[in-house]
Amino acid sequence: MTRAAGLERFAAFLANEGAEYAGSRNFDLGPQARSTTSALSPYLRRRLITEDEVVAAAVAAFGYEDAEKFVSEVFWRTYFKGHLETHPAAWTGYLALAAEGHERLATEPGLRRTYTAATEGRSGIDCFDAWALELVETGWLHNHARMWFASIWIFTLRLPWALGADFFMRQLVDGDPASNTLSWRWVAGLHTRGKHYVARAENIRRYTDGRFDPVGLDEYPDALDEPMPPREVLLPPADAVPDGEVALLLHLDDLYPESLPLGTARVACVGGFVAHADGASELVKAADEAAMADALVRAEAYFGCPASLIEKDWFGGLPIVTASAPVGPSAMVLPQGCLRLRRAWDEQAWPLATGGYSRLRKAIPRLI
Ligand SMILES: Cc1cc2nc3c(=O)[nH]c(=O)nc-3n(C[C@H](O)[C@H](O)[C@H](O)COP(=O)(O)OP(=O)(O)OC[C@H]3O[C@@H](n4cnc5c(N)ncnc54)[C@H](O)[C@@H]3O)c2cc1C
Incomplete structure (x- = not known):
């Protein structure tokens, strides 16, 4: 990686x-x-x-x-x-629901049986079982398979959506707090409220080139309903980059430090830390670690300074500058007092992402 x-x-x-x-x-x-x-x-x-x-x-x-x-x-x-x-409450809400789901698995044998069969590829639904195994073995699924899988998980197997999102976060080598949480919410009908994504056998047969012939899907379910939609908050402002020497902190959300908007700051040392998703598989952890190792090697060559995983006092008392870590595992453990930079891409696009996708989509020609 x-x-x-x-x-x-x-x-x-x-x-x-x-x-x-x-x-x-x-x-x-x-x-x-x-x-x-x-x-x-x-x-x-x-x-x-x-x-x-x-x-x-x-x-x-x-x-x-x-x-x-x-x-x-x-x-x-x-x-x-x-x-x-x-809408960071969508993330914290998901984490709470996933934790609650795991507690229920410990006390509800029926739920545990369905969950275990689903995650081990023994649900009896041919495509779903193949995707569960493919996900665990390769750490990846095609987008359409993710949509069908999530839909069958929620509406046919009637498993809690947050446990499915948690299963994906543990196994996907691209596991991403935003794309994953909000896609699961979207399939469930909680993102665009009331509009859910229903997996249909005919659609699966067609777009898998006849590899599967699923039976027993619930093709007419109601969308899920959760009482409180996540509240909107203001986008936290980014920090300005100081002049002079800084320590640069790398994390898994931004591993191309050569292109960070560092202005006139001079990077005197680089430190990195790896915050895996909770319960991440060995495949995911290995990808995270390889990606960080690669970024540290490149940073050392590009900035001409030492770069390594952080240890105590690694920054030598310099101001610590970091790419703004979006909501997720890295942001949850980022040290207090770091100066957080934001790339122009995020600065321009994120304010257009507070509602549905169409506002951002319409702005694409201008943004690029
Ligand atoms: C239930 C569910 C969970 C998902 N979880 C994740 C996740 O944890 N991490 C993740 O990166 N993506 C996730 N996705 C989105 C999408 O499935 C993957 O980004 C896509 O399959 C990656 O394959 P690709 O790189 O070949 O995409 P391509 O089709 O080649 O698209 C290029 C890039 O665009 C972005 N992209 C494409 N489709 C989507 C999409 N629907 N939503 C968001 N970004 C997209 C990705 O960064 C992708 O690499 C999820 C989708 C669903 C339905």
């Missing part, structure tokens, strides 16, 4: 799948088949590569019109980030 590997994957996408993306992206042909999407999410999630560079390169390669669908999908990621930043 390195920036170089992300750039290589992206170059292959531009040369191959990219041209067909709009027409083929909804097909999940299975883990052994040719990909229909970029598979860049593990790199974008950690900002080993950034949204602005992939959008600029896709537009340069295909022209805006032909790149539009891909660009719009990248902006979904930006949208969810901005939305969770302004």
Whole structure:
């Protein structure tokens, strides 16, 4: 999991799948088949590569019109980030519901049986079981499979949505607090309230190229309803970068420090810390650690200063500067008193992400 590997994957996408993306992206042909999407999410999630560079390169390669669908999908990621930043209660609410779900598993044998069968790929629904195993084995699922999986979890198996989101966060190598929490809420009908996503057997047969023939799906469920929608808060302002020497702190939400807007600050030392998602699988932890190691090596070469995982007093009394960590595991343990920078991409897009996606979508031509 390195920036170089992300750039290589992206170059292959531009040369191959990219041209067909709009027409083929909804097909999940299975883990052994040719990909229909970029598979860049593990790199974008950690900002080993950034949204602005992939959008600029896709537009340069295909022209805006032909790149539009891909660009719009990248902006979904930006949208969810901005939305969770302004609705952090969606994250804390999810964490509380997931913890409550785990307590229920300890005391309710029926629920535990369904949950265990679902996560071990023994639900009896062919596609769902294949995806559960694929997720655990590879750490990844196609977007359409994530939608179907979440829908079957919630509406057919009637499992708590937060336990499903928690299962994804533990297993996905691109596990992302914003995209994951808000996508699960969206499938359940809690994001765009009352509008839920229903997995249908015919749609699954079609977009998996006939690999599956699921039976027993509940195709006419009601959306979930939770009494209190998450409250909106103001986007916290970013800090200004000081002049002179600073210590730069890296975390898993932003691992391309060479492109941070550091102004006239001079980076004298770099420290990094790794905050995994709760219960992260060994696959996810290994990806997190490899990504951090790669960023530290690059930072040391680029800034010409020592870079390592942080130890006590690593910053030598200098002001600590860090990329603003959006809501999630890194932000929850970021030391007090850090100066938090925000990239221009987030600064411009996040204020447009407080409601539904369409406001941000309409602004895309201006933003890029
Ligand atoms: C229930 C559910 C849970 C999800 N959990 C996560 C998660 O934890 N982490 C994560 O990165 N994505 C998540 N997604 C969004 C999406 O499934 C993945 O980003 C996408 O499958 C990644 O594959 P790709 O890189 O080949 O995407 P491509 O289709 O090639 O798209 C390019 C990039 O755009 C962004 N993107 C594409 N589709 C979406 C989308 N629907 N929502 C947000 N961003 C998108 C991703 O950064 C992606 O890498 C989830 C979706 C659902 C329905």
